[in-house]
Structures are given as C-alpha cells and as structure tokens.
Amino acid sequence: MYQKRRLFLQAPVGTMVSVYRFAGVRPAPGEAQSIAAVPYDVVTADEARAIIAQNPKSFLTVSRSDAELPGLSPHDDQVYERARENFSALLSNGRLVKDRQPAMYVYRIRQDNDTFVGIFCALDTEDYRANRIRRHELTRYDKEEDRTRHIEAVQAHDGPVVLLYRDPGTLFSFIESLVATRKNPDAEAHTPQGGIHQIYAVTDPEALDEIERRFRDIPSLYIADGHHRAKAAVNLADRLRAAGKPADGEVGRFMGVLFSYERVKIHGYSRLLTDLGSYTTETFLAGLGKLYKVAPYGTVDGSGFNIPPHITHPEKFHVMHLYLDGKWYECARPIDPNAGPLDILDVAVLQKLVLEGMLGITDPRGDARLQYLGGARPVADLEKLVDAGTYRLALAMQPVRVATVLSIADASGVMPPKSTWFEPKLLSGLVIHSFA
Structure with a gap:
C-alpha cells in the first residue's frame, strides 16, 4: 500500500x-x-x-x-x-x-x-x-x-x-x-x-x-x-x-x-452538497451502493471531530460517512493495493466516483453545489446544516496521515482541494x- x-x-x-x-x-x-x-x-x-x-x-x-x-x-x-x-x-x-x-x-x-x-x-x-x-x-x-x-x-x-x-x-x-x-x-x-x-x-x-x-x-x-x-x-x-x-x-x-x-x-475535511442532482434519496443510495459498501451507522457522537469507522481494519478501506435525511451511513470501499500516490486518498476516490461520476461535479474548486466545512468543527455542525435545509447531504471524511501528505509533496503530487485541516x-x- x-x-x-x-x-x-x-x-x-x-x-x-x-x-x-x-x-x-x-x-x-x-x-x-x-x-x-x-x-x-x-x-x-x-x-x-x-x-x-x-x-x-x-x-x-x-x-x-x-x-x-x-x-x-x-x-x-x-x-x-x-x-x-x-x-x-x-x-x-x-x-x-x-x-x-x-x-x-x-x-x-x-x-x-x-x-x-x-x-x-x-x-x-x-x-x-x-x-x-x-x-x-x-x-x-x-x-x-x-x-x-x-x-x-x-x-x-x-x-x-x-x-x-x-x-x-x-x-x-x-x-x-x-x-x-x-x-x-x-x-x-x-x-x-x-x-x-x-x-x-x-x-x-x-x-x-x-x-x-x-x-x-x-x-x-x-x-x-x-x-x-x-x-x-x-x-x-x-x-x-x-x-x-x-x-x-x-x-x-x-x-x-x-x-x-x-x-x-x-482532521478530515467535510463536504456538503446542495442537492442530489437527478437522484432521489433511494436512487442515490442505490447508486452509491454499487461503488461502496453502504451500511446504516446508527447514533453519532456529534461533539467529536471525526466519526470512528465501524468496519474492521479501516486502514484497508476508503471510508466516509454520509448524512442524509436524518440518518448516518458508513461507506467503505477496499483500497486498491496498486493505487498511485493520489488514488490512495479517500477524497480523490470520492471526487472521481461520486462527485464527478454520479453528480457531474467536475470542478471541486468552483462548483457552487459543493461546499466544505473545516475539520475542527464538531460533527453536529454537519447535522445542523443538513437538518436546516441549507444543504441536502453531508460527507464526513477521515483524516489523512501527515506522513502521506509529505510523501505526496515529495513526489510533486497535488492533493484535491480541501483534503487536510491541520x-x-x-x-x-x-x-x-x-x-x-
């Protein structure tokens, strides 16, 4: 890896x-x-x-x-x-x-x-x-x-x-x-x-x-x-x-x-989306289920900065947590052992498969449908923004290892926007x- x-x-x-x-x-x-x-x-x-x-x-x-x-x-x-x-x-x-x-x-x-x-x-x-x-x-x-x-x-x-x-x-x-x-x-x-x-x-x-x-x-x-x-x-x-x-x-x-x-x-850097595009809640979860293993998460401690994964050996998976219609879901996808320096990142996989592949968000730096929330904000803030109707769903990301960031910089790699909150x-x- x-x-x-x-x-x-x-x-x-x-x-x-x-x-x-x-x-x-x-x-x-x-x-x-x-x-x-x-x-x-x-x-x-x-x-x-x-x-x-x-x-x-x-x-x-x-x-x-x-x-x-x-x-x-x-x-x-x-x-x-x-x-x-x-x-x-x-x-x-x-x-x-x-x-x-x-x-x-x-x-x-x-x-x-x-x-x-x-x-x-x-x-x-x-x-x-x-x-x-x-x-x-x-x-x-x-x-x-x-x-x-x-x-x-x-x-x-x-x-x-x-x-x-x-x-x-x-x-x-x-x-x-x-x-x-x-x-x-x-x-x-x-x-x-x-x-x-x-x-x-x-x-x-x-x-x-x-x-x-x-x-x-x-x-x-x-x-x-x-x-x-x-x-x-x-x-x-x-x-x-x-x-x-x-x-x-x-x-x-x-x-x-x-x-x-x-x-x-x-800390992880959360994503917020204003809409589901042409999807309903049911069709979005179904489409996401073809890319990740999607499972209900249950109650989340809203005072924390990150959501602990339920999946065994989370280091072997791309993991994110989705908040939609008042419920949290854990989304996990196995990491490709041959993945390159950037493809190893959860946010890179999310961008390629979901934001771009499903929702057509090709410009993560400028698309108004996509916003970001800094990692030093409690998870409860994500819930409040979605529950208030300001956003349709939230994605809470796991933190990147600091050593990974340095190695990507050494390799002249460019991380997706809003990948890290130091x-x-x-x-x-x-x-x-x-x-x-």
Missing part, C-alpha cells in the same frame, strides 16, 4: 533550506490579547465585522480590512489602502512595536489537552522557487492576487505560513528546551475555545546560531497551511525584480512557523515580519 512506501527525495548536498532571524513587529506589553486575531481566511467579512465591533483593536482591521468597507469589492484599492492605514495606526499609537534586534520566536499553543511548539523565522522565497519549500495544494489566482496586494500595501508579511519538517533527531527537543525554564512568555493570548497562545522571543546569538545550524540538516520544508500567503510573497518579490527594484533582503523572504510533522494533527491554527498579529 502507498502508506508503506517511502517517497522521500533526498536533496543534494548544498540545497538545504535556510532559516533567518528577523526583527519582528509585536504587540506592546498588555496588548496581545486584544490584538491577536483568527486567520483572515477562516472568517467571512460579516463575521470579521462583528468581531471588530466588539474589539476595535483586533488585527482583523488589518488582515480583513474589507470588513470595515461594506459595499465595496474586497479587491477594491480602498480595501488595501485601509489595511495600510490601520497597520500604520497600530504602529504609530504604540500598540505594535518593532523589536530592536533580530530574533526568532518560539510559539507554544495549548488546547484540548495538546501542546504544540513551533518557531517563527524568516524563509527565502528562492527555497520556494527551488521546491525546497514544498506544497501539496494548488493555489487560486484570485486569492494569490489578494494577498500579494495586501502584503505590498502593508509592507509586511502579517499572516504566518505553517510549515512542517522531518526532525533528524533532536531539533524539536532543542527548540522546546529554549522555553522550558521560562516562567513568563513575552506575549499570551487566550481564545474563546480555551486555547492558550504564547510567544517567547529568542535573542541569544548562540541559540540563534544553533537553530540556523540545525536547520541546515533539513533538506525540505512542507507547507501545511498558508499556500496562498507563501505564493503571494514570491509573487511580490518576482514583480519587484521584474521592475528592476531590489527584491533581496527582507522583501525576498516571508514569515513561517515551523513544526515537527510528528507533532501536529490533521492543527494547530495560529493567531495573527502576535508576530509580524515587516520589510518596510
């Missing part, structure tokens, strides 16, 4: 990734809780507007400045100008302060009885171009262009890109040791869900030298979250270079937070990489 194959491509000597220290822009003492915000792409403009109304200091005033300009296109020039103005205001009023010396920043997150530890650093856009920073998703031009214009307007990379690395031995434990004895973080923010996000600046030159040295043993990094933010940074550097302007130094880098791939989590999700506004 594909999961057992090792597709890791060893990079030639001299082509390892580079990590850099930088002078971060950070909340002034006492400001982190009010400034820290959810990522710009997990809230709608209306949701962002409501958050800003409750907390005008929120970094969403910068990252989702369109929320302050209802009635305008989110791509209007005024939206990017508002982002620039709001970012400048946070700096001028002292709520954000730029560090005096370059550093790296340990980011520790505690949530749901888990602890995640990563490190903020700057990364070279050249490593992205050379595929030493690898990706597993296609980016959409409109989203690329939006973030490219945004970072050009604010002259900063203000949304962290989450990247994974294969730990050659003791890299993670070394990073963790840098904060093990520090009692108080430099900044801390709490989320409504109970998460605790902490930032620790690492300024000791010897520690920074050691981090950089250890990462020189890492041949590749893997984007887990933030494909569009990374590509936007590359786009801006390319445009500056094409215009004959300087594109090296900080503007030729972007901000990432690096985590050991063994110490993050993936945890942890980082807050914006706690560390910013300015190149002004």
